[in-house]
Amino acid sequence: MTTEIKVERILFATDFLESSRLALDYAVSFANHFKATIVMLHVLELSQAAREVETATSRPSLMRKVGQERLEVLAKGVRSFGIQVEAHVEDGIPSEVILSAVERFDADLLVLGVHGVHRGLEHLLIGSNTEKILLSATCPTLTVGAHVLSGVDPKLHLDAVIYFSDFTLEATTAAPYAVFFGKEFDAPIEVCQLLPVTAENNKRLKIELANDYCKSIKSVLVESDSEWCRPAFQLEHGMEIDQIIEIAQSQHAALIVLGVRTESQLGRHLHTSFAYNLLAKATCPVLSVRQAEAGSTKEDG
DSSP states (O other): OOOOOOOSEEEEEOOSSHHHHHHHHHHHHHHHHHTOEEEEEEEEOOOHHHHHHHHHHSSOOHHHHHHHHHHHHHHHHHHTTTOOEEEEEEESOHHHHHHHHHHHTTOSEEEEEOOOEEETTTEEESTTTHHHHHHHOSSOEEEEOTTSOSOOOSSOOOSOEEEEEOSSHHHHHHHHHHHHHHHHTTOOEEEEEBOOGGGTTOHHHHHHHHHHHHHHHHHHOSSOOGGGGOTTSOBOTTOOHHHHHHHHHHTTOSEEEEEEOTTSHHHHHTTSHHHHHHHHHOSSOEEEEEOOOTTOOTTOO
8 A cells, every 4th residue: 555645744853963953954845835833842851850859849940941941942944934834842751752743743854963973982873862763753753963964045956866776675665755856856767776695696587576676666666767776777786884974975865764673684784874864965855764564554645
């Protein structure tokens, strides 16, 4: 069943850092294009002292007041563009609160700024909370990294959309979104295939993967272009992240689209440096689309 894609409510989560400011520019641009409402969310991780003050006085702590004031300043600025804005300050663990907010506010798109945090020698977190969000959000997540150019025009124009696939069902789940944004902004779509390790030296498996991929694409796209099902158009596994970024730059890509799930090739890389580097180094926003779990009712189409 095909997915009915709409962008009517955009959830923008902010921690007030520079990366969030740039992400807000894109949230505003997309809201302006789709005439969507922006739901602004700031998550407080109150200290024990602050909690005690609020409990004892039944009044908001200074930390809460500051968060509310800063969020309202952002909301007022966005409203000046004629965009409807809701502003919410909530308590809790950021990733959990944001994931809950996606459901409660019926978000069609989640927008986040990306800043990397190291944990151990090889594991990099995408902003300390974004990794969990990417793998769990029930709506597409638009991440904006530090290398994305600032000064975005509210009347956003996309020169090109690059869709990355690894021949998995998770990847085909993202295909309708690549087509949707390509059509919305009248932008050409480049399709790049990342071949799984198990198929590198297995010609028969390559053919099977290509055939299965074509069937999946046809099942999620009402109108499939032949290029989406061209087995020869693929990238070998092992392509360096800088090469992928170079492709995006050479095609003047304004948006990278990919599907994620922990079991997929790209999904597994979310636990290493691959996704962090892609999201952190990309010079354009990255739209991550997670495959819905079996039995999910969100966006059934």
